Amino acid sequence: MIPADRKQVYYQALIDKKSEYEGIFYVGVKTTGVFCRPTCPARKPKFENCEFYETAKEALLASFRPCQRCRPLSHPNHVSELVRKLVEAVEENPEHRWREEDFRRLSVDASTARRQFKKRFGMTFVEYARARRMGMALKQIRAGSAVIDAQLSTGYESGSGFRDAFSRIMGAAPAQLGEQRILKASWLDTRLGPMVAIADEQALYLLEFVDRRGLEREIERLRKRTKAAIIPGSTPPIESIERELTDYFAGRLTEFKTPVTLLGSPFQKEVWDQLRKIPPGQTTSYAHLAAGMGKPSAYRAVAQANGANQLAILIPCHRVINSNGELGGYGGGLSRKQWLLDHEKLGVAE
Ligand SMILES: [Zn+2]
Known part of the structure; x- marks a missing residue:
């Protein structure tokens, strides 16, 4: 920033x-x-x-x-x-x-191109072409989802245009994967609009609204950190989170059990653990979270770790609001944050 x-x-x-x-x-x-x-x-x-x-x-x-x-x-x-x-x-x-x-x-010559691009732009040519392509695809998704806010009250239906754009972002399987690690990515339709879930066979790595700002950077970071190819498809953790999200949106589930892998610093992981302890229907502030971790002066770092959360809803960063009671920020958009908080309050009241 x-x-x-x-x-x-x-x-x-x-x-x-x-x-x-x-x-x-x-x-x-x-x-x-x-x-x-x-x-x-x-x-x-x-x-x-x-x-x-x-x-x-x-x-x-x-x-x-x-x-x-x-x-x-x-x-x-x-x-x-x-x-x-x-x-x-x-x-x-x-x-x-x-x-x-x-x-x-x-x-x-491909290797000359790689070297010259790296020197000039800090990325290889293939990374450049991918960045441009992902930017295009994400832009189309955003153009299509600009109406999501208006649809939150009437229920959401996704068009096939979203799916096309999605396959363009993630791409098809490389011809030769060899020994390369694989993560699979799925498109999940939810009450609040489409989400993308990325997982291997054991755990979920990413769950985000597809129109979230910076999603393309997040996916790039994940690809780099895991050194994995990301291809379309489903795995048991994706099937599990899809079921759990359905139940969550229907008000039947308050605790997610899908196994997750958290990629972050020890401090970030500690913050994410604390976030998962905030019960549905309740909210807290960064200052309060920091104090609870015994690091009352670290609330800015706590806020940053909160923003770096890659598992929307499941790690409930939406339950953190400003100390003065205002909604604060949310990567997925404030109307979603408000909806999630209202939804969780209702669930507790029943
Ligand atoms: Zn110009």
């Missing part, structure tokens, strides 16, 4: 087209869906329509596409002919999954 005061500095640099900020930040423009360099000659957006990123990769993962005018990935002074050629090839068909023969077709 970029602090608010730094965003103001970046915005001013954007307005003044300050070239010394080249490579320091990129700006995503919410109204147009493109991201730019600070010196872009195009008309400058309003502050409230800007999202700032310190790497191009983050801008791509947030579904922004490179601006045609300032070409944030193809600055002529910084970038080789080969990198420019590949970036343009990706833009011609951003949903394409790159294979060896694509490099051959462009007469490009």
Whole structure:
């Protein structure tokens, strides 16, 4: 997260087209869906329509596409002919999954491409192409789910467009998996909109609303930490959480028993354990949680660990609200948080 005061500095640099900020930040423009360099000659957006990123990769993962005018990935002074050629090839068909023969077709050596991309953008070419593709898919999901808030009161039905976008994010099984570890990902329709569940044969690793901000980064992080291929499919823990979610939404279940694997620091895990001890129908605050852990001054770190939770609903980070009684934040959206809290209160009252 970029602090608010730094965003103001970046915005001013954007307005003044300050070239010394080249490579320091990129700006995503919410109204147009493109991201730019600070010196872009195009008309400058309003502050409230800007999202700032310190790497191009983050801008791509947030579904922004490179601006045609300032070409944030193809600055002529910084970038080789080969990198420019590949970036343009990706833009011609951003949903394409790159294979060896694509490099051959462009007469490009794949390992040179990997090295040059890594040096320029801090990611390999294949990672770049994947980031762009996932950004596209996630954007389509978000476009389709913008109406979720309005549907919360009437029940939710997902369209097949969501499923198509989902397979595009996760992709099909690689041709040769060899010894590689496998995680499987499933789409779960719930009362509050579609969720994605990722698990191996033993445990659940991730459960999130598909339109959650930053989901693509979370999935990338999971892929890296587990060194696993993520392919569509189901496993016993996924079947289990699907059953449990059905019961939870029907008000028949208050305690989840699906086995989980928590990937995080010892401190984060301690926070997540504490979260699981908050009974349904009750709420607490970060300060209170921190005090309960014997670390009353660590409430900011507690809040961060809360935000890093990758198992929505199951680890009930939605039960943490502000000390003053206000709802506070929620990665899945505040209307969902309110709904979950109301739902759990009702369950306890019955
Ligand atoms: Zn631009």
